[in-house]
Amino acid sequence: MALTKAQIVASVQEELHFSKSRSAEIIETILEIIKRTLETGDDVLISGFGKFCVKNKKERRGRNPATGEDLMLNPRKVVTFKCSGKLREKVNGS
16 A cells, blocks of 8 residues: 555654644645756755656657557656665665
8 A cells, every 4th residue: 555645744743743734734845845856857865765866768669559559759857766775774674
C-alpha cells in the first residue's frame, strides 16, 4: 500500500501537534518548493533520504504496443530518484 499525501499530513499533525490545515500547508509548501526546483532543472538533495535529478532523454525509436507501428519518441525530461546510503540500509534492514 502506498503512503498518501493525506497520511503524511496526518503524521505531521500527530507528531508535531499542528492543526490539520497547518500540517497540510507545510507539506504543500515543501512539495511546491521541490517542484519549482526541478522545473528549473536543478537537483534536490535531501540528506539522509536521497536525490531527485532531472535527466534529459534523447529522441529514440519506439513502438506502439497496440498496433506494433514503429515511431519516434520526442526528446523529454524525466525525474529520477537515487536513495541515500542511510535510506538503503533502513530499507534493507541493515
